[in-house]
Amino acid sequence: MAKDKKSFFDKMQVLDRRYIYIVVALAIIIPLVIPFNSKTYVTTPTENVYKKIDSFAGRKDRAILMCFSHDASTMAELFPMEVSILRHCFERKVQVFTICFMPAAKPLMDYAIQTAKEEYNVQSGIDYCNFGYKPYGLFLPILLGMGDDIAEAVDTDDEGRKISNLEIMKEIKNYNEMNLVIDFAASAAVYAWITYARARFGANVAAGITAVMAADNYPYLQTGQLVGMLAGLKGAAEYEKLVDVFATHKELDSYGVLQPASREFSKEVLKESWIKLSDIKNVKHKKARIGMNAQTVAHIMIIVFIILGNIGYFSSKKKKKA
Amino acid sequence: MKRQIPLLIVIILGFMFAVHTFVPHKASVDFYDWYQTWIKAISPFMVLLGIMSLFMVHSTKIKRKVPNWQYSLITLIALVGTGAVGFIWGTQQGTPFMWLFKNVQMPMGATMFSLLAFYIASAAYKAFRARSIEATVLLLAAMIVMLGQVPIGIKISKLIPEASQWILNVPNLAAKRGIALGVGLGMTATSLKILLGIERTYLGGGD
Numbered sequence: 426m427a428k429d430k431k432s433f434f435d436k437m438q439v440l441d442r443r444y445i446y447i448v449v450a451l452a453i454i455i456p457l458v459i460p461f462n463s464k465t466y467v468t469t470p471t472e473n474v475y476k477k478i479d480s481f482a483g484r485k486d487r488a489i490l491m492c493f494s495h496d497a498s499t500m501a502e503l504f505p506m507e508v509s510i511l512r513h514c515f516e517r518k519v520q521v522f523t524i525c526f527m528p529a530a531k532p533l534m535d536y537a538i539q540t541a542k543e544e545y546n547v548q549s550g551i552d553y554c555n556f557g558y559k560p561y562g563l564f565l566p567i568l569l570g571m572g573d574d575i576a577e578a579v580d581t582d583d584e585g586r587k588i589s590n591l592e593i594m595k596e597i598k599n600y601n602e603m604n605l606v607i608d609f610a611a612s613a614a615v616y617a618w619i620t621y622a623r624a625r626f627g628a629n630v631a632a633g634i635t636a637v638m639a640a641d642n643y644p645y646l647q648t649g650q651l652v653g654m655l656a657g658l659k660g661a662a663e664y665e666k667l668v669d670v671f672a673t674h675k676e677l678d679s680y681g682v683l684q685p686a687s688r689e690f691s692k693e694v695l696k697e698s699w700i701k702l703s704d705i706k707n708v709k710h711k712k713a714r715i716g717m718n719a720q721t722v723a724h725i726m727i728i729v730f731i732i733l734g735n736i737g738y739f740s741s742k743k744k745k746k747a
Numbered sequence: 748m749k750r751q752i753p754l755l756i757v758i759i760l761g762f763m764f765a766v767h768t769f770v771p772h773k774a775s776v777d778f779y780d781w782y783q784t785w786i787k788a789i790s791p792f793m794v795l796l797g798i799m800s801l802f803m804v805h806s807t808k809i810k811r812k813v814p815n816w817q818y819s820l821i822t823l824i825a826l827v828g829t830g831a832v833g834f835i836w837g838t839q840q841g842t843p844f845m846w847l848f849k850n851v852q853m854p855m856g857a858t859m860f861s862l863l864a865f866y867i868a869s870a871a872y873k874a875f876r877a878r879s880i881e882a883t884v885l886l887l888a889a890m891i892v893m894l895g896q897v898p899i900g901i902k903i904s905k906l907i908p909e910a911s912q913w914i915l916n917v918p919n920l921a922a923k924r925g926i927a928l929g930v931g932l933g934m935t936a937t938s939l940k941i942l943l944g945i946e947r948t949y950l951g952g953g954d
Contacts, residue, residue, distance in 0.1 A: 442869045449868045463898035466908060497848070497856030532838065532848040539840050562790030566783045636896070643920040644927060659896050721897040723864060728890055730872035735886075738876045 434737035435744075445730065452726040456718035460702050463718060467695060470646055471663040473653030474631045476690050477605055478510065479672070481519045486596040488520035488603045490571075492618070493537075494610035496529035499635050503609045504537060505713035506633045506661035509668050510607065511541030512710070515552065516672045517687060520593055522603065524556040524567075524579070531558040540709055549584065550591040557583030568617060572600050572626035600628035605652070609633040613641065619650045633660065658720055661713035669705065670698045750950055761942045801826065888914050 481487035491510065495503055514521040525534050538555060547553060556579050559567055570578025575597060576589035588594055597603055606628055608615040615632040622628040629652045632642055636657025645651040655664055667690070676686040688694070705711045767775045805819035832843040839845070877883040894900035895911020940946035 440872075442873070445869045445872055446865050449865050453864065464901070465898055466901050468912070497853045498860040499856075500853060501857055501861070529852075532845060532852075535838070535840065536845070536849070560790040560794060562786055562793050566786050569779075570783065640915060640919050641923055643915055644924045647916070647920060657896070717898065721899050723868075724893045724897050725899065727868050727871050728893060730868055731875045731886065731890065734872045734875060735877055738878075 432740065432744075434733075434740045437733055438737040438741060448726060449723065452722040453719045456722050457715060460715045460718055462702050463714075463721060464699070465659070465662045465666050465714060465717060467663045467667060468656075468660075470651075470654040470656070471660050471667070472690070474510075474607070474655060475513070475653075475664065475667045475671075477629060477631070477652050478513055478519055479517060479690060481605070482517040483519075485520070486602050488522055488593070488597050489514065489605040489607065490522045490524065490603050492606065492608045492614075493523065493525040493530040493534040494527060494608055494612065494614040495533070495635075496527065497533065499611040500533065501716060502635050502658045502661060503611070503633055504533065505658070505716070506655045506664050507533075507537040507609055508541050508709060509661065509664040509713075510633075511537060511553075512545075513664075513668050513672045515541060515545040515547050516668070516685075518552070520597070521553045522556055522575075522593075523553070525558050526561045526564045528558060534558075544707075550582070550586065551593055554588070554591055554593050555583040556588075557581075564617070565621070568621050569625070571603070572622065572628075575599055575603060600626040603628070605629045605631060607631045607633055611635040611638060613638070615642070615645075615651070619645055623650055631655075658713055658716050662717045665711060665713050666698075666700065667695075669700050669710070670695060750947070753950060754944055754947065758942060758944055761938075765942070798826075888918075 478489055481489065489510075491507065493507070511521065513519070523534050523538065525531055534555065538553070542553075549555060559579070567578050576587075576594055579588050582588055582591065600606075600622060606618050606622055608618050608630070610632070611634070615630065615634070618628070618630045623630045630650065631653045632651055633655040634642060634657070636659070639654065639656035639660075642651060642654055642656075646654055655661060671688050671690055671694070674686055674688050675683040678684045702711050702714060708715075763778060767779050802823065805823050808816050808819040809823075829844065829847055832847065836842040836844060875886055875889070877886055891907060892911045892914055894903065895908045895914075900907040900911065937946060941949070
């Protein structure tokens with residue numbers, strides 16, 4: 426008996442998964458090697474985080490706390506947002522504290538601070554303060570303790586200095602002043618801040634989270650328990666864009682030299698802004714946007730795979746019926 | 748006694764913490780301060796316990812030459828090696844510790860997580876089929892959200908990011924809230940059962 430001749434779609438149905446892996450690898454690698462310009466649109470949750478941080482600009486009686494709750498595996502998504510927020514704070518003179526309760530997050534936290542401060546003349550203990558790594562067993566005592574007195578709850582910073590003696594602490598006592606907490610995680614770590622820091626002390630809480638976890642946070646965004654959220658690589662790319670368009674904006678002076686000219690957030694300016702990736706010299710400041718190119722191609726590839734798979738499924742179903 | 752004493756500790760402290768949450772009396776605040784001092788003292792021992800446990804588990808595997816015992820050896824070498832360079836040269840920028848972090852841990856961690864993209868693509872191709880109405884709805888929602896998450900989505904149509912946000916803000920939110928309420932009620936019920944001594948499985952089986 427002669428064998429039925431297999432159609433293209435029949436062959437595609439039993440395609441070896443290694444071919445899929447090769448296509449996905451190429452779809453990710455090529456856009457990373459040859460970046461192209463794509464216009465990132467900014468979502469409201471990211472906008473809200475930016476505006477909240479920016480409202481603290483130049484104020485000595487306000488600060489933000491960045492809690493690093495992830496390890497190197499999710500760095501591709503979370504690290505660019507951490508660097509962008511730190512750059513925003515350093516540029517706009519927003520006092521910033523950093524802390525982590527995971528040993529694996531400590532080098533990441535140090536690396537983010539070092540990366541962001543490269544272009545700024547900021548000093549530890551004056552413009553920012555790294556609380557360092559604290560054992561996870563102290564997470565709740567510190568979280569709750571900061572509601573009364575940060576200096577007492579944290580005690581010493583990463584360099585072993587007494588928190589109460591630092592200049593940055595002069596007008597900062599508790600969550601009333603350190604009024605925004607941003608937790609960066611690939612898990613539900615932010616819920617503890619919502620449950621205790623938000624509900625009990627009224628602190629504003631925001632999340633920087635991996636894309637797969639983002640869907641879980643929408644109920645908290647809707648209720649206002651989260652003031653904003655940076656979701657995955659897209660959130661990081663959006664924040665990078667906001668920092669470039671507003672915080673680190675430069676304008677030509679009368680001598681034709683580019684001078685820093687930070688500006689307030691404006692939807693109209695954002696709508697009209699267009700920054701070419703090639704115009705940004707420091708690659709660390711556009712990592713998320715370059716990554717978004719790879720994500721764009723990868724998403725399209727996955728959609729193409731789904732469509733091809735379904736065409737094959739329906740054609741073989743039709744054949745069987747016939 | 749082996750079961751009664753731990754049970755009593757859990758019940759008494761459990762109720763004390765519950766009272767502390769709702770009663771802002773000085774005695775309640777003092778109790779919490781006392782607890783904080785103790786937890787600060789106990790916490791470092793947890794790290795010590797973790798390291799000891801890791802050593803015991805992996806050294807036993809190496810001694811008994813169980814299958815894949817080589818991985819245990821690598822784990823212990825990495826643990827001791829990383830700890831040693833951190834203690835000797837510190838953990839600041841430019842130290843061997845940071846070199847190890849940037850050149851070993853970072854790429855290895857990223858590699859493991861990025862494998863997800865390959866599995867998702869393969870699974871989407873092999874299993875994501877419009878076999879029923881529910882599966883078709885799921886498939887379409889996934890495609891809209893995927894397009895809405897990347898800049899090309901808005902290029903195709905302004906409606907795609909809006910539809911993507913609607914999916915996340917309405918059906919997704921409703922489902923997540925339903926799950927969260929269920930989990931919350933379940934947790935409250937389990938906590939009460941533990942506090943009242945009805946639920947005792949956490950004490951371990953047998954006497």
